[in-house]
Amino acid sequence: MVNNGIDSTIGKVMAKSDVYPGLLIMLAAAAALLMCNLGYQDLYHNIWAQYIELSLGPWAVKKQLLPLINEGLMAIFFLVVTIEIRHEFMFGVLNDRRYIWLPLIAAIGGMVFPAAIYLGLNWGTPLAVGWAIPTATDIAFSLACLMLVGKSLPAHLRVFLLSLAVIDDLGAILIIALYYSDNLSMMMLGGFALVSFAMAVLNMLRIRSQVWYLLCGVIAWLFLLKSGVHATLTGCVVALFLPMSDDQGARVKSMYKKLLPWVNYGILPLFAFANTGVVLAQDVNVLSPMFHGIMGGLVIGKPLGVLAFSYLAIRTGVAILPEGVRYRHIVGVGLLCGIGFTMSLFVGMLAFDEALSPLLGTVRMAVLTASLVAGASGMLFLKISCRGEGV
DSSP states (O other): OOOHIIIIIIHHHHHHSSSSSHHHHHHHHHHHHHHHHHHHHHHHHHHHOOEEEETTTEEEEEHHHHHIIIIIHHHHHHHHHHHHHHHHHHHHEEEEEEEHHHHHHHHHHHHHHHHHHHHHHHHGGGGGGTGGGGGGGOHHHHHHHHHHOTTTTHHHHHHHHHHHHHHHHHHHHHHHHSOOSSSSSSSHHHHHHHHHHHHHHHTTTTTOOOOOOOHHHHHHHHHHTTTOTTTTTOOOOOOHHHHOTTTTTTTHHHHHHHHHHIIIIIIIIHHHHHHOOOOOOHHHHSSSSHHHHHHHIIIIHHHHHHHHHHHHHHHHTTTTOOTTTOHHHHHHHHTTTTTOOHHHHHHHHHHGGGGGGGGGHHHHHHHHHHHHHHHHHHHHHHHHHEEETTO
């Protein structure tokens, strides 16, 4: 039953995945860096400073292009991620406790250790607000790096990395909701709660048309945008209420497959291009403890946390190593989990907004550098340590 779950859900996602989404994200980030460091930084920043007005009946939202990307399009990314997490919990490999506990506990370690390293270097300063930046994992890029190593790695290792990464991102979503939301409007939150309740009623009545949920999602997004809570969380809420039990999630999975190319080849590269432009000579301070905290958290804290918590979970009998997976594989996956990239950039944008926005250049450079080091070291470690396994 469990093996069938792997083959029919995560296995198919992995089979259809390739390295191109991760590489495209990297190219988009490189293009932004080149544009800003070849004398076109004013043009670059002016593009994202343009205002766009959206209206829906009596509702009107006028925002700059960059916040619309970060709070609007990224809501679709969170919708896709949450659909995948929910589907795996209901029908896939994560439905079996033997497989869910290891990536769940490993993900916790992969968040605790980086946060501890960052706070240890920045405690008592205004920079401490960025403690969550090195706790995230970039799903598309980490999977792309794993596939670049070779397809002869244990099949369950890909499942483990995907499970760990989506749980990691769920943790990042919770941190955003609990820690990086302020100036709350109770009236707007009440409207959001009412629309969420309407989606719950639609679900209970077994209304299967996704149009109604998506319409409610747009209204909920407008409420959340004005509430003080980051509006991307709307994607998570919509995904939780979409009807999935009647047809084994076939309709929702179909929507997921339609949205996935738009996310991988459009939204994530656009987000990377819009958020990684930095003038290296002006905006980056590599001596900052924040830079060291992000680097240390992603490159050192991630693999240490993933390995330590995995070892404890296995030694205490709470979890088991998946078939064919060894501790050396866990180390390699832990290194790849240090690729924070889009998610770390996203958290950094929330942590250092407004008064602390001049620090974003250092945040971006630290995340980019750490992600490159983590990706290269993870691929190299797996290539060398798994030699002889057909890798």
